[in-house]
Ligand SMILES: NC(=O)C1=CN([C@@H]2O[C@H](COP(=O)(O)OP(=O)(O)OC[C@H]3O[C@@H](n4cnc5c(N)ncnc54)[C@H](O)[C@@H]3O)[C@@H](O)[C@H]2O)[C@H](O)CC1
């Protein structure tokens with residue numbers, strides 16, 4: 001049951017087709033759209049940075065640069081000083097860009113050629129109109145020098161359409177502007193919401209350029225951005241429910257001395273609404289910890305035979321936190337994989353799976369980029385260069401749902417439109433956060449959500465709880481346990497059944 005709060009993301013090719021259709025169907029050709037783009041950017045600049053007086057604009061040779069020249073002309077005719085920078089080989093190449101550059105010059109504007117090592121003009125804001133969806137290769141040395149100089153200049157950067165240097169579809173960036181805001185045209189691009197692109201884009205604002213939503217929707221989303229509104233996802237709580245109604249999660253992990261992870265997993269499963277949670281572990285030191293929670297039964301499991309009855313009673317099994325890489329963990333994993341129960345695999349269970357790859361049935365994998373690289377047999381850089389492709393390959397190879405963690409979590413399922421979550425913050429990059437997510441996924445699966453929705457909703461819940469916890473005390477020093485009260489709060493939007 002995907003929520004209504006999914007925002008469609010369009011790839012570059014889709015946006016270009018819409019641009020073509022806009023000319024045919026709505027009389028808004030590329031020249032008109034460029035004027036609208038430049039005007040939308042100028043209005044946003046005035047609204048967001050009203051005290052910016054001297055306006056710097058970096059203009060590229062293509063139509064992204066054209067957007068920049070339109071803005072530069074508007075700034076100039078508003079009486080502000082304008083500094084337009086172009087690269088040595090950056091003279092306008094597209095006809096549209098030449099036209100608007102000529103309009104800017106006719107308004108009295110001039111252009112400065114930037115070369116490596118030049119001092120930057122003193123401006124109050126930089127508008128990045130170097131490259132948009134037409135980036136075809138990594139920026140060269142001079143371009144990279146300009147990008148680094150502007151990123152270090154200490155003034156805000158407003159990127160038009162895409163932070164230059166970022167691949168609009170994958171999010172990959174060799175070097176890119178660090179934008180405070182990216183005003184993207186017609187629709188947000190997937191590369192702005194995950195990986196390096198999410199980091200460089202800052203706040204992403206969409207300008208529809210006055211095109212009808214029906215035209216923009218005509219392309220169909222290549223990826224869906226999931227935001228807030230968790231209520232639509234979560235199963236309604238029946239008044240007469242008892243703990244059996246809300247599923248029984250079995251958490252398997254916690255080799256000797258590694259008990260913390262499985263405790264986090266168990267607690268998160270409870271906080272996200274699982275009716276019952278059992279823990280199979282051999283980190284016996286955590287037994288007293290869990291014994292104080294009657295809703296959570298911990299059992300010391302030394303061998304696979306002891307696990308069987310626990311598997312029978314469970315509705316969903318989460319395996320991996322603190323599982324270790326030894327025989328004990330491998331033996332339990334084999335039994336769990338053979339159980340036929342809905343599964344969530346994380347941490348060391350993923351490393352074991354990477355050593356012995358096999359297709360899964362009704363499972364969710366929740367790798368970080370390193371685990372994903374091992375599961376695919378590639379480098380971490382290759383995973384991060386195109387997180388959508390990596391998640392899709394994992395989903396196909398292991399026949400399961402995949403939650404690829406990191407900046408802009410990607411949730412993929414075989415043959416389905418990928419989902420991406422732009423909530424979450426760098427404070428969550430600490431040990432144990434993944435264990436909390438594993439418990440959340442298992443809990444929502446145990447409460448009856450379909451596997452793709454359970455993984456997506458849990459990832460949204462987890463990221464939103466991380467943002468709330470960071471908002472309450474800062475990102476530095478954020479700990480996995482800090483998320484628990486927020487998980488509970490977010491998992492209880494006013495959806496209780498009044499019947
Ligand atoms: N699609 C729309 O509805 C609208 C698009 N607008 C703007 O147009 C750009 C896309 O323009 P395009 O000319 O296709 O590409 P770019 O301007 O991004 O750049 C292409 C230009 O740059 C050269 N180039 C590419 N990579 C590099 C590199 N690494 N180093 C040097 N040069 C490079 C390439 O050869 C081309 O010459 C879109 O993003 C919007 O901003 C409209 O104005 C609004 C509607």
Ligand SMILES: [K+]
Pocket residue numbers: 064128129130131132159160161162163164
């Ligand atoms: K740009």
